Amino acid sequence: DSQGFFHQWSAIAAQRGVKRLYIGEPNAEAIAGEAPDLIIISATGADSAVRLYDQLSAIAPVLVVNYDDKSWQALAIELGRATGHEARAQKIVDDFDSREKSLKQRMTLPEQPTSALVFSADGKSANLWTAESSQGQMLKQLGFTLAVPSDKLNNSRSM
Template sequence: MRIATTSRFAMRIATAAIASLLFWSQASATETWPRSFTNIDGSQTEIPAKPKRILSTSVTLTGTLLAIKAPVVASGSAANGQFFAQWEKVAKEKNVDNAWPAGKVDLEAVYATEPDLIIVTASGAGSTRDQLAAFRQVAPTILVDDGALSWQELATELGRATGLEEEAAASIADFDAYVAAARARIEIPAGKANIISFNGAGQSNPIGRPGGPHASLLSALGFDIEAPDPAWHTQAASRDDFVWADYERLVDLKAETTFLLRVDDSKAAAFRNDPVLANLPSVKNGQVFGLGIHSFRIDYYSGKEIVDGIVSRFGN
C-alpha cells in the first residue's frame, strides 16, 4: 500500500514536470506572445508579452510565484497584514511591496503598482474574485484556484502564464530531489501515520486524506497514511484533501503516529494531554508531533520546512 501511494505521488509530480518542460520547449522555440490563458471559470485571458511586473493579489499564491522566480512586485498579505514567514525573507530580498491584507483591496495600490499581469485566486480568505472587472481595467488578469491544486500543479500553471515553464519545472525537480534525499536519511516508525488539524472539542477537526498535499508529502518520505472514513465529513461539499470530522471521531483513529498541522512539538501538548484522546495508539506511543507552525499550507518553502522537521525528528 505504501509503495502504491508513493508511486502515485511520484507519477503526479513527474507528469507535472514533464508537461511543464514540454510546454517550455515548444514555447521557447518560437517565444510566442501573446498567450491565451484559460482561467478556472473557463474564460480566456490574453497575455500580450512576457510579464515583468506581477501583482499577486493573494498571499497564498506568492510563495509559488517566488519559487519559480516570477517578477512579483507586489502581493496581498495575510489577514494580520504580514507575508507568510516561510518566504518573507525572499520577498524582502525581491523588494515585493505589501499591497493589502486579506479581506481588503486597495485599487489605488493596484494602479500605483503598474502591473502587466494580475493573478487572482478563486477561493480562500485572500480571494479578490469580485474585483476581477476592476483589475482587468488595469492589466491582464488571470484567475486560478490554488486551493484545488498542489503547489507543483500551481507552479506549472503559473509557469505557462508567465513564460517561466523552465523555472517551474526546475523548482519541482529541486523539491523532488530534496524529498528523496531526506527519505534516505530517516527511519520511519512502524505502523501508520495520520495528519490532523486539531481544533479540540466542539469544532471540526480536519483529518488528512491520502490524496491530499500533506499526506502526499509524508507518503513520499515513506510514511503509510491512515485514511479517515469519508462518512465522518461534516461539510456540504466533499474534499480530496481532508475529511472535516467532529471531535468525537478522533477516538476512532488507529495510526501509531500522529502529525498535527499548524503547530510545533511544544504546541502538540494540547493533543497529547487531551483526556478524551488518551487511548489513541499515537498518544500511548508518545508519537504525536507537530508538523511546524507554517505547515497549514504546503508550498515550496513550507514543504522544505516540513521535510527538515521530519529529518530532525526521524533522522538516522
C-alpha cells in the same frame, strides 16, 4: 510577520522588494496602484479574490488558479508557464524531487496510517490534511499513508 508575509518567506520578500498591498481582504485599489501586467488570484479559500474578478480584470489580465487540488509542483509549473518562467519552475521542481528522494532514503516513518492535524498559531482552529490536499499529496510523496477522516468531517463546515 511585521511585513505581512509568512515568516518563512519574509527575508526573501524583503530581498526582492516584494510589497504587501493589503492584509486580509483583497484591495483592488491597492492592486491598481501598482499597475501590474498580470494579476494572479486564488479560486478558493480565505485568500480568494474571485469576487473582485471583474474589477481586477479591468486593471490587467487575471489568472485564477486553484491550488487546493494540486501539488505545489503542478502549481509552480502552471505559474511558470503563465509568467514566462517555465524552465526555472521545472528546475525548482526537479531539484526538490532530487532532495525528496534523498530524504526518503533517510527517513523512518511512524506507524501508518497517520493523521496530519495542524493547529493554527492562535490555537483557535485546525486543518486536517487529507490525501487529496496539496499538503497531503506531499506527505504521500514522502511515504506517509494518511488516515481517512470520518464522514462527519468535510471541508465545508466547522466543528
